Amino acid sequence: MSAISLQGITKRYPDHVAVDRLDLDVQAGEFMVLVGPSGCGKSTTLRMIAGLEDISEGRLLIGGRDVTHAEPHERDIAMVFQSYALYPHMTVYMNMAFGLLRTSKLSRDEVDQRVQEAARRLQITELLQRRPNELSGGQRQRVAIGRALVRKPKVFLFDEPLSNLDAKLRTHMRGELERLHAELGITIVYVTHDQVEAMTLGTRIAVMDKGHLRQVGAPMDVYRHPANRFVASFIGSPEMNFLPVPDSMASGRAWLSDHYGNAALQPDTVLGLRPEELTLSRMAGASALSWSGVVQRVERLGAEAYAQIRVGNADVLVRTEADASLEIHQPIVLTPALSRLRVFDGPSGALLAAQG
Ligand SMILES: Nc1ncnc2c1ncn2[C@@H]1O[C@H](COP(=O)(O)OP(=O)(O)O)[C@@H](O)[C@H]1O
Ligand SMILES: [Mg+2]
Structure with a gap:
């Protein structure tokens, strides 16, 4: 059973179609990257998976369950955005613990255990008492990831999480994400416009263009055997x-x-x-x-x-x-x-x- 199944998913706005009959199956444990130029419908697709955007047509299954119309909190997913959206007045610890304390039935001790474990994994234990404005961009990104990690969701959604970081830190964080994925065996759907990021991170990549899915496959397969000229020129640097x-x-x-x-x-x-x-x-x-x-x-x-x-x-x-x-x-x-x-x-x- 696939972790996520998008079946003919469409997003219609009054004046245009942002995502057009998208079919995509993400397997459990997979690192799936949605990649394509700006405006092609990546974020809209991710937001429909998260439940932050209504689905106009089609069906969405998560873990085999139809969640097409389910509320975001009923979907067992966590999302990490490009803008980390940390609470500025809270410590790193509370940024990570707050959601769980408020919405889960976990005890304070259980929440503490989860925060400590996530902090250890992300190597931010020393930062737990600091506030976001005392952190570097890379550290803030880790806190944002930590906040998702403590919830132990079925699926992680990332929307361009590294695009605010400089080139060197971006490469470093790519390595960290790979490590997290390998160690925890989690299912990830990751959005980026950067084909290098897609090639290096994805177990498979889904290439989108103008609301359409143009090709899905392992990065080197897509690189070697592009299905059309759009994919051929979008994937690979320098270009074909x-x-x-x-x-x-x-x-x-x-x-x-x-x-x-x-x-x-x-x-x-x-x-x-x-x-x-x-x-x-x-x-x-x-x-x-x-x-x-x-x-x-x-x-x-x-x-x-x-x-x-x-x-x-x-x-x-x-x-x-x-x-x-x-x-x-x-x-x-x-x-x-x-x-x-x-x-x-x-x-x-x-x-x-x-x-x-
Ligand atoms: N709330 C909205 N109302 C109308 N059009 C929107 C809205 N949100 C996004 N769009 C349009 O949908 C298309 C896809 O947007 P988006 O999913 O954000 O693209 P990407 O993340 O690939 O850059 C774009 O043409 C965008 O302008
Ligand atoms: Mg986007």
């Missing part, structure tokens, strides 16, 4: 390249036609290849498919470099060795890892075919 169909038979039209038929030869068909799936050479070799281009820029990052190559009127990014000898304006040939080629329909962005 979208190359035109080569213009001569010798450079690949014949091969494309053989392998993928006429669909791969339409004027607006695009071929998707990631920067690490292309190699550069000075002269055309024996590859069945290649493009000629001109070096525009080389960005050397230390361990590796990215060369920006002009191909027709497209810019293509290719990952190379940091010490590759490349000169600006130099003509160059790009050859793909044929086993990674993806063919997308121009107008719709649908995946027409892919190898591997």
